[in-house]
Amino acid sequence: MPEPGTSEIESALYDSRFKGNFDPSFNQNLSGLGKHARNPLLPQGEIGKLGGILERKKRILILPGMLAPGGQLKTYLAKFSDLFSAPVLAENISNLVGGIFNSHTELLLGTVPEKYWQQYYPELVLTFGRHIISKRLRKFLMLSPECEFWHISSDMELQVNPYHPKGKVIHSDTAAFFSAFPCSGRKVTAGNYMDLWRNLHEKSSRLTEKIITEGEFGNLSAMQAVLSLLPPDSILHLGNSGTVRYAQMFPSHPGIRYYANRGTSGIDGCLSSASGAAMVSDGLHVAVLGDLSFVYDSNGMWNRNFPANLRIIVLNDDGGGLFRIILGPSKMPFFEEFSVANHPVSIKNLSVAYGLAHRDVESREDLLKRLPDLFSDESGPAVLEIRTGKCKNSAIFKSLFLNLQEKYHAEQKMEDHQGI
Numbered sequence: 001m002p003e004p005g006t007s008e009i010e011s012a013l014y015d016s017r018f019k020g021n022f023d024p025s026f027n028q029n030l031s032g033l034g035k036h037a038r039n040p041l042l043p044q045g046e047i048g049k050l051g052g053i054l055e056r057k058k059r060i061l062i063l064p065g066m067l068a069p070g071g072q073l074k075t076y077l078a079k080f081s082d083l084f085s086a087p088v089l090a091e092n093i094s095n096l097v098g099g100i101f102n103s104h105t106e107l108l109l110g111t112v113p114e115k116y117w118q119q120y121y122p123e124l125v126l127t128f129g130r131h132i133i134s135k136r137l138r139k140f141l142m143l144s145p146e147c148e149f150w151h152i153s154s155d156m157e158l159q160v161n162p163y164h165p166k167g168k169v170i171h172s173d174t175a176a177f178f179s180a181f182p183c184s185g186r187k188v189t190a191g192n193y194m195d196l197w198r199n200l201h202e203k204s205s206r207l208t209e210k211i212i213t214e215g216e217f218g219n220l221s222a223m224q225a226v227l228s229l230l231p232p233d234s235i236l237h238l239g240n241s242g243t244v245r246y247a248q249m250f251p252s253h254p255g256i257r258y259y260a261n262r263g264t265s266g267i268d269g270c271l272s273s274a275s276g277a278a279m280v281s282d283g284l285h286v287a288v289l290g291d292l293s294f295v296y297d298s299n300g301m302w303n304r305n306f307p308a309n310l311r312i313i314v315l316n317d318d319g320g321g322l323f324r325i326i327l328g329p330s331k332m333p334f335f336e337e338f339s340v341a342n343h344p345v346s347i348k349n350l351s352v353a354y355g356l357a358h359r360d361v362e363s364r365e366d367l368l369k370r371l372p373d374l375f376s377d378e379s380g381p382a383v384l385e386i387r388t389g390k391c392k393n394s395a396i397f398k399s400l401f402l403n404l405q406e407k408y409h410a411e412q413k414m415e416d417h418q419g420i
């Protein structure tokens, strides 16, 4: 559900922490492309009208899409969420991390079987920002009966709500919208919708962590290890295909900034974007990509001033592993050859050809040993190849949700029994 506007690369460049040494006229030229230059504010009468509707709704769900980190929005959103007891389900690429923000939406909805979703259905959904990743969330919204949809956007050209054709588009600066409603308003206490999601969040994070840690090594546990050892304040660039989805299974970390080239979810340019962003910022940038994405965009390493602060992690599962997970392609006869598209390229030779150091690991233990070195200042630019081709990646991924649902159900039953 794309929202037209500036590209993600542009938003990375606009992010105040990316202010670097590049030519300012380049920045000015980019600003001409954006449609977000205006910051419309809602008229007072409209605020009163919307406030009246908000006060009557008991189940308001806030869904931020992809956002650049920083700004005042987080503070206003926290106050608004508290005022209306409205849970905020923010994926990592929303860059909204902290107390009230529940991350990994895909996992939350995957923990509860679809037939029990009705207890979570909202009456009103507030959206803003760009794309969301979770497919389950889109389905959940489609199934939500009698739900109103408001999309807040400062893009005056946007006329259709990207989440629902009958939804409303509220033309307002997002931070201004969430700060517009007086804090003395009503506060919902009984039958708290917020607690329902908070409880689910707590349980599904805990159970997932345990299932993956105790389970077989593969793409998911490799991502878990990378995220758990990533130094605070790193800048993470998630490649499209499996990597951005695996990262959705884990809680977002405060301090880390999350980027991904969503848009049309191209596997092209993921490495180049990370390399460009690392060139204009001093922080540690870590790009995690699938093997096809890495090979496809290997030109991103062709850079005379390759940034010393960039580390590349390649999840090498011998081709487009995502196609082994999603149902449609795996039923086609040519899927291994043309969808998974296993390739003969050596990640090592390719990295070395561009002058980058290369290491590879094939087990959780080796990965956990190798990561601190990779992330240290002394490492310099390097490629770490995590070889998971022999792992049962698709079976591990599919069984995660079944396993989760089973464990969640067992806990619920126990709580019901104990009258909790």
Ligand SMILES: Cc1ncc(C[n+]2csc(CCOP(=O)(O)OP(=O)(O)O)c2C)c(N)n1
Residues within 6 Å of the ligand: 239, 240, 241, 242, 243, 264, 265, 266, 267, 268, 289, 290, 291, 292, 293, 294, 317, 319, 320, 321, 322, 323
């Ligand atoms: C430019 C472009 N071409 C083709 C695709 C279709 N596509 C989606 S996922 C994928 C496979 C990516 O494989 P890999 O980078 O190894 O990641 P994995 O699926 O293993 O996580 C492809 C080819 C795309 N998204 N973008």
